[in-house]
Structures are given as structure tokens and as C-alpha cells.
Amino acid sequence: MNADVEEVKSRINIVELVGEYIRLTKAGSNWRALCPFHNEKSPSFMVSEERRSWHCFGCGKGGDAFSFVMDMEGIGFREVLEQLAQKAGVPLKRFKKGDGEQESLKPKLFNILELATKWYEKNLWEGKERDKILQYLRERGLTDGTIRKFRLGWAPDGWRNILEFLQKRDYKINEIAKSGLLVEKEANNNSQVQNSGHYDRFRGRIMFPIQDVVGWVIGFSARVAPGGDEKNAKYINTPQSELYDKSKTLYGLHLAKAEIKKKDEVVLVEGNMDVIASHQAGFPNTVAVSGTALTHDQIKIIKRYTENIKMAFDMDSAGQVAAKKSARVCLENDLNVRIVLLSSGKDAADVIRENKEIWE
Ligand SMILES: [Zn+2]
Incomplete structure (x- = not known):
């Protein structure tokens, strides 16, 4: 060792x-x-x-x-x-487990989520629903390069897709469950899942991997399929897990950090799609809060890179309440904060899609 x-x-x-x-x-x-x-x-x-x-x-x-x-x-x-x-790139051949140190689940969870990400990506680019999903993403203005860069994927409908895929790779159900990919049956009476204690959390959804500061996948945000019911659970996310803590996560940071340092400024938006659109439009110093308002933990992370924040939250009442709260937390932490006002009712992705010069 x-x-x-x-x-x-x-x-x-x-x-x-x-x-x-x-x-x-x-x-x-x-x-x-x-x-x-x-x-x-x-x-x-x-x-x-x-x-x-x-x-x-x-x-x-x-x-x-x-x-x-x-x-x-x-x-x-x-x-x-x-x-x-x-x-x-060093293979740990001489590395044996069990020399007194407690074995941790974390590396296993990282592997599970990496395998799942690759599987969702493969389903997007090669699966049956490929044309429908890609068409939707392209209509939202995303290029194929952007879709690959953010590692978007597709979770096909079904109760045991990811579960069986990972079981075949020798992961145990309780390990897969701890990664946040499964839901425990209890609360669900659906007859199709009665024989198993767990089923896939993400079904028929577009997958946005959430990555940590070095790029490891720690969870997912999953959008309902195009044409699906957007009123109920348009997005669902990985719950709090050993890897994922939404109050300490900023979506897009691993791709944004170098540019944030270089520009000495971060652009903070509300949603994953806003981050992706902004990066594609040439502003890779953009990240998103993963909840509603900025937390003290997220501020601590931002402060490693810059003290200057521009906030462009959605122009609806929820977005503006979150912006106000977030601005207060910034001021309490001695950050320079500016609020960017977009046209009424719009989010950053809408503005960029219509005219990226306005965003600039
Ligand atoms: Zn010190």
C-alpha cells in the first residue's frame, strides 16, 4: 500500500x-x-x-x-x-482492504453512480426513445456537444431497469439504495413491484447528473419526459445521501470553477437548464443553487473562488423571494452581490434562447 x-x-x-x-x-x-x-x-x-x-x-x-x-x-x-x-491513473493492485481501517461505502457509491450515469447516457444516444428525447433537447437550444459535456441521459420507463443493471454488476440492493437510485416499496401498493423491496426512483425521465467540485457524480436531477405531466414533480432529485447534500452543492461547479477564478466573478442561476444554456452561450462561470435560496455552506464554497456574485434568478415570485434571501446571506458573508433583472416571467435559459446578447 x-x-x-x-x-x-x-x-x-x-x-x-x-x-x-x-x-x-x-x-x-x-x-x-x-x-x-x-x-x-x-x-x-x-x-x-x-x-x-x-x-x-x-x-x-x-x-x-x-x-x-x-x-x-x-x-x-x-x-x-x-x-x-x-x-x-494508478491501478491499486497492491491495495488490500481490511487492515484495521473501517471500510467505507463512499467509493462504492461513486462507482455505482458513475455506472448509472454511463447507462443513462447510452440510453439517450442509442436507446429506443433517442429521437424523441434528443429532439426535445435540441429544441431547447442545446447542441450535442453540450448534451455530452453535461452528461445528460435518459432513464427509460420501468421499475427495475437500473436496479437489475447494477445487480448484474455485483452491487447489492442496499448499496444501490444508498446511492439514492432506488425507492423502498413500502409506500407503494403497485402490484408490479410487490415482489421486490425496492424499485427504480427515476423512470421515464431526462437525467441531469449532479457532480461535485472534481466532477464525480453524486446524484441526479431528473426531468419529466417531454409531453409528460409537468404539473406534478416536473423535476425529482436524489434525496440526501452519503454523497449528496443539496445545501452543499452547486450545479455545474466542476465545469465553472476555472472560469470563476479567471473572471473573479460567479453568475448564480436557479435551474440546471439555466446553467447549461449559459455555459453554451459562452459564460462558463455560471452555477446553480440546488434548492431555493443560497445556503451558508454554498457561500463558503463560492468564497474559495471569488467574492463577486451576480444573481439571475427566475422572474417569478418564488425566484425573487429566493434572490432576496440569497442576497442577504451574501451580504452577511461580505460578498459583493448584484441582482440581474430579466424580463418579467422569464428564466435565464429563456432569455439566452431568445437572444444571448441580452444575457451578455
Ligand atoms: Zn489557515
Whole structure:
């Protein structure tokens, strides 16, 4: 295992890795940032590429690539090793489980959600409903490149599609259930599902994978099929899980973070479609709140990249209430916030589809 760790460490560029989470600026031969682990106004957090280490002169924390990701994501050494090994392309052959450390479910859940994402993608591009769904997405203005970039997919109708797909790959029902992909039967009396305790949560829906800051899929937001009943549950989402916490998630951040740092500004919108449309229109520094109003945890994440927020929420009463609440949280956290007013009744995706110069 030590050989694996050394191998992974030697292949990971610590500046790039830390730079995925916080905004670094060059300072001599090192890199400097506002410390993500304590509150400060002037940067005392340093990263050394040469020594492959980081240190904060403010709070005294420091370490290597592993300890940084452990502290940042609040996960254990084993999970970080698996994440970084995958990133570095190091197969963990010598890595055996059960040397005293408690085995964690998280890496398994990441694998389950990655497999599910690929399966939904395959169903979108190669499945029976391909033409209908692609036509809908293209009519909403999305290019094929954008659809692939955000990894949109299609969950066909049926009670046990993803369940059986994952069981065939040796995942147990309780593991699949913990990923949020299944619903427990109890509350449902449908005779078709009486023989199993669980069934697919997402059926006949367009799938939007929700990814964490490094791009791992942690959950899904799923839109009702075109022509379906939009009044009831137009979107349903993965419930709170070991991986997915909506109050700590910003949709699109893994694709937006570099541009947010570069422009020193983030554009905050309400929905997934708004993010996708804005990225496609040439504004990749756009992310969405995954609930109604911005939370303190989301602000903490944004502050790693920028202190400047432009908020373009939906121009309906719910959107404007959320904007007001969010603006207050921003001001409490010393962020510079501006509210962008769109035409009445519109959301960002509508505005961009009609005329992207107005959005610009
Ligand atoms: Zn610090």
C-alpha cells in the first residue's frame, strides 16, 4: 500500500489539485491563497509545487495532497487514495482492504453512480426513445456537444431497469439504495413491484447528473419526459445521501470553477437548464443553487473562488423571494452581490434562447 501511495503522490501535481478547490496566485516559487480552513482577509495559505506540500501560516494547518483532500472533503485516507489513484491513473493492485481501517461505502457509491450515469447516457444516444428525447433537447437550444459535456441521459420507463443493471454488476440492493437510485416499496401498493423491496426512483425521465467540485457524480436531477405531466414533480432529485447534500452543492461547479477564478466573478442561476444554456452561450462561470435560496455552506464554497456574485434568478415570485434571501446571506458573508433583472416571467435559459446578447 505504501508503494501505491508514493506512486500516486508522485503523479499528482499538488498545485493543480489544490487549484481545483481554491484560487491560487503565484508568489515567488510558491502559490498563495486565502486559507480554506480558517477565516482570513489576507492570504497566508501557501502551496509548494517542489515540496508537494501546503501550509497555512495563519492556522498552522498543513500537509500533502492526501491531507488536503481529506480536510477539504471530510473523507478518510482510503477514499482519498482511491480518488487520487483514479485521477492519476494508478491501478491499486497492491491495495488490500481490511487492515484495521473501517471500510467505507463512499467509493462504492461513486462507482455505482458513475455506472448509472454511463447507462443513462447510452440510453439517450442509442436507446429506443433517442429521437424523441434528443429532439426535445435540441429544441431547447442545446447542441450535442453540450448534451455530452453535461452528461445528460435518459432513464427509460420501468421499475427495475437500473436496479437489475447494477445487480448484474455485483452491487447489492442496499448499496444501490444508498446511492439514492432506488425507492423502498413500502409506500407503494403497485402490484408490479410487490415482489421486490425496492424499485427504480427515476423512470421515464431526462437525467441531469449532479457532480461535485472534481466532477464525480453524486446524484441526479431528473426531468419529466417531454409531453409528460409537468404539473406534478416536473423535476425529482436524489434525496440526501452519503454523497449528496443539496445545501452543499452547486450545479455545474466542476465545469465553472476555472472560469470563476479567471473572471473573479460567479453568475448564480436557479435551474440546471439555466446553467447549461449559459455555459453554451459562452459564460462558463455560471452555477446553480440546488434548492431555493443560497445556503451558508454554498457561500463558503463560492468564497474559495471569488467574492463577486451576480444573481439571475427566475422572474417569478418564488425566484425573487429566493434572490432576496440569497442576497442577504451574501451580504452577511461580505460578498459583493448584484441582482440581474430579466424580463418579467422569464428564466435565464429563456432569455439566452431568445437572444444571448441580452444575457451578455
Ligand atoms: Zn489557515
